[in-house]
Amino acid sequence: MSEAEKEDVYVLADDSREAVFVAEGITKVYKMGEVEVHALRGVDLQLYEGEFVVLLGPSGSGKSTLLNILGGLDVATAGTVRYRDHDLTHADESALTEYRRHHVGFIFQFYNLIPSLTARENVALVTEIADDPMSPDDALKLVDLGDRLDHFPSQLSGGQQQRVAVARAVAKRPEVLLCDEPTGALDIHTGVKVLEALARVNRELGTTTAVITHNAAIAAMADRVVHIADGRIAKIDTNTNKKDPSELEW
C-alpha cells in the first residue's frame, strides 16, 4: 500500500466522515421470568464509514447485545438505531432479513460454517443471494485460502475455518462487517491470521468493521476502541497509532 493510500485511511478515521450507524439512547431489557435484566442502559454511538472499531468489555457488559442490535438480529427496547437511511428500530422481520442479506457480514465465535458444504460452497451460499458479490474464489484468496477451495470444514483447522467465515462474510461486499469474538475459539497464532484477514478487508474494501472482544490486546489494531461496562459506554479511545495484527500479543 502506498503512503498516499495510508493517508486516506487516516483521513477516514476523522470524525467528520459520514456516520454509517447512528444509535441514540438504546436500552435493552430482557425479561428473565420475574427479573428484568438491563443489558443496555442508554447507549449513544456512531460508527463511521470505513473505520475499524473494537467494542471492548467483560462478559455480560452488553457488547454482544449492542452488536446484535446493530446487525438486525435483535431489537432495542427503547431508543433508535439507524443504518444510513434504514430505521432498524421499527423494521419488521423481513426488512431485517433484507438488511442482513444486502448490507451486513457476520462472523461468529464458532465460525458456524455449514459442514456439508466446501469452503467455496459456503461462500457461494451467500454470494448466490447477494446483489454484487465477488466470486467465492476471490473472497477466499483475499483471506489467503485460495488453495483450500474444495475442502470441507472438517478438513480445515479452526483458524482456516474462521477465515472461510471471513471470506463468506465479505464476499457479498457488505458495507458493515460485524464480528462477535472472532478469535475467541482460536490460539494466538491462528487468531492473528484471522485478524490480519479482517484488517486487510477493512483496508482494501473499506468495509466498516466492528469487532467485539474481551481481549484488550486486539484493541491496539482499531481506529477507535469503545469500552463497554454494565450496559453503558464507559469511554471511547481513538488510536493515533494503529498496530498491525502481527504486532499484537496476548
Add this chain to the structure above:
Amino acid sequence: MRAIHHKLLRDLWHMKGQALAIVMVIASGVALFVGQLAVMHSLRVTRDAYYSEYRFADVFANCKRAPLSVADRLRDVPGVDVVQTRVTLRVMLEVPGLNEPATGQLISIPDNGEPQLNDLFIRKGRLPGPGTDNEVALVEMFAKANKYGLGDSITAIINGRRQSLRVVGIVLSPEYVYALSAGAFVPDDKRFAVMWMNEKQLAAAYNMEGAFNDVSASLKPGASHAEVIARFDDILKPYGGQGAFAQKDQVSNWYLANEYKQLETFGVVVPLIFLGIAAFLLNVVMSRVVATQRDQVAALKAFGYSNFQVGLHFGELVALIVLMGTIVGTLFGWLMGEKLIDLYTDFYHFPVLRFSLPGWVPLAGMAVTGSAAALGTLNAVRRAAALPPAEAMRPEAPPNYRMTLMERIGLQRWLSQPTRMILRQLERKPMKAGASILGLSLAVAILIVGMAFVDIIFTLIDIQANVVHREDVSVGFTEPRSRDALHEIESLPGVEYAEPYRAVSARVRFGHRNRRLGIQGIPFDTRLNRVLNTDLEPFDLPREGILLSRVLGDSLHVSPGDEIIVEVMEGTRPTRTVKVAALVDDFMGISAYMEIGSLNRLMREGDVISGAYLLTRGEASEALFESLRARPAVASVSSKATSIENLRKMVEEQLLYSIAFNVLFAGIIAFGIVYNNARVSLSERARELASLRVLGLTRGEISFILLGEQALLTLVALPIGFFLGYWLTFAVMASVNSEVVRMPMVLNTSTYALGAICVIFAAAVSGLIVRRRLDRLDLVEVLKTRE
C-alpha cells in the same frame, strides 16, 4: 423431588409436541392391541361360559327316524354321559311383509320341561308347556328382526298344512349363537327362524310319535369323540343316520370358531404389527432425542453423575412417555372394545356379551413399547456417555462430508448450495436417512394394510355375487326328486332358465382323517354355479372323479390323483372310492364338486336332483315365490340378492368398524412418525439453519433446506411403503384365511394412493408446524452457544 427429576419434567414439557406425538403412537398401538385382545377375551370367556352353563352337547347326529329305544343303546356307548333325543323339522314360514319365504327349524323340547342338553336361555316369557296347543319359544333374533312379541302368531307350513304357532317365549340357544340356515353362509335373521315346541305335539304333527330324528350327547371326561361318533354311526345306520359329528363341526360353533380365528388375526396380528412398528419408531425417535441432548449428558457427567444415573435419567423420561401412552391407549382400547362388543352382539347371539379386559393385556402392550423405547434410549445414552465430559461439551468437530454421487458424476452445476446440503446430509448419514425412510414407509404400509381389507372384502363379495353365483334364486327340495321336477320349476312364472344340482351329504375319508360335508353335483356345462380358480377362470369339471377345495384337500392331506373313500349318508348309503381329480383354490367354504351324472352313478340312482338354480326375468317376482311356497316338495328358497345383501351388511357392520379403527390408528401412527422425523431434524440442525438466517437467508430459503430433505425422504419412502404394504397385507391375509373364507389378494390403486396421500398430508402438516418453529428460531442464541 430431586433436581434431576425437575429436569426430567421440564425436559418433558420442553419437548411436549414431540412427546405428545410419541404418546399418540404408543397409544394407537396399545389401543388396538388392548381393544382387540379384550374383545377376543370377552368373546371366548362368554362362549365358554355359555356352552358350559347351558350344557352344549359334545356330539350331534341326525337320522331319518329311529325308535326311542335306540336312545338307550346310544346311552350305553362307552364314554357317553347324557343323551338327549329330539324331533326336528324344517318348515316354511309365512311372514307378513316378507317377499321371499322364510324357513324355520322346529326343535322339540321334552314334555317334562328343560332339555338336558342344549338348554335354552329364556329372554322373555316361558318354555312351551306340555299339552298346550301350538305353543313355541322363538329364537330372539328372528323375533327382533320381524318384530314378533309374546302372544303373536306365526304361520308355518308343517307337512303341507298351514298351522298357526303362538309365541310364548323368546329364547336363545347355544346351538344358534351364529344362526345359519342349512346351506347359507351368512346369517339371515329376518328369514331364518328357530322355534322350540313341545315334543309330543311336534311328534304328532310330523308323525314321529315314539321316535326321534335328532340326537345329541355329552361325553364323560376323557372320552374319545372319534370312537363315540363311530359307534353312533353304526347304531343309527339302519335308521337313516346322516353321520354323527363333534361339537367342533357343529355349524354354529364351526363358524364361530372360524370367525374367532379371523377376529384373532384382526385382533392380534394386526395390532402386533402396529405395536411393533410403534416400538421401532420409538426406538428411532428416542435415540435421536437423546442424541440432541449430548451436551446435557456431558454436563451431568461433569457434575459427577455416573453413566448409570444418566442412563436412568433418560430411562425415566422414556418410562413416563411410555406410561402415558399405555394409559391413553388402554383407555381408547377400552372404548373401542366396548364399541366392537356392541357390534358383535348383533351377530353372535349370547345371553350377555360383556366386555372384559384382562389386566395382563395392557401390561403386555406396555412391555413391548417400553422395551423398544428403552433399547433406543440406552443406545443413544451409551453413545453420549462414552465421550469424556469435556469433549462432549466442546463444540462438535465439523462432521465429515464429501461430494455426493450425483455431484461426482457431474450433475453438480445444476444443484444449488441448499440442494447440495440436502443431498450430502442424506448421503453422509445413510443409516439415519434409512431409518427415517423405513419409518415413513412403514407409515404408508400400515395405512395400506388397514385399508386393504376394504378392497379385499368388497372384491370377495363381488366375486361371490357376480362371478361364482350367477343364479338369481336357488331352490332346495325336501327330498331328492326326479329330473322332471326341473321342468316343473322351469315352467314357473318368471323363470328364464333352471339348472339342476344334486347335493349329497357324505363323509369323506383319507387315511385316518375324515370330514363330513356335502358333495355338490353340477352339470358339466354349468352356467350358474361354476367352479373357479383364484384367477377367476372357470375350472373344467372332470367327467369322473371329484374336485375338492384346496383347504379341504390340505386338511385331509390328499393330492390330486389320490383315491378317497366317500361314505354317503343318505339313500342307499353306498361307500365308494373316488379319485381326486384336482384341488381348487376357491374362496368360501369347504366344497367337493362332481359332475352331476357322475354323482348320480356313485349314488346308484337315476337322474335325481336335490334342487335347482334359477335365472329369472327381471327381479324375482312375488308370483314365483308364491308358487314355490305352495309346493310341499320345496324346502328352501333363497334369493341371491338377499344373501349378498346379508353378507354385505355383516361385513360392513362387523369388519368395517375394526378396519376403521385400524385406519384411524394407522393414521395417527403415520402422523406421529412424520412429525417426529421433522422435529428431530429441526433440533439437530437448528444451529446451522439459524446461522444461515443471520447470513441473510430468508425463512423460505432455510425452510427449503430442512423441509426439502423431509420431502425427499417422504418421496423415497412412498414406493417402499407400497411394497411393504403389499407384502404386509399378503402376510395378514394368509393368516386370516380359514375354512369359511379365503381372501383374494387385491389392492386397488386408490388404496395405494390414499396411503400416500395420508402420509403426504401428515408430512405437509408436520412441515407447517416445523416451519412455524423455523420462523421463531432464536438468531441471537446461535451466535453464543453450541447445541
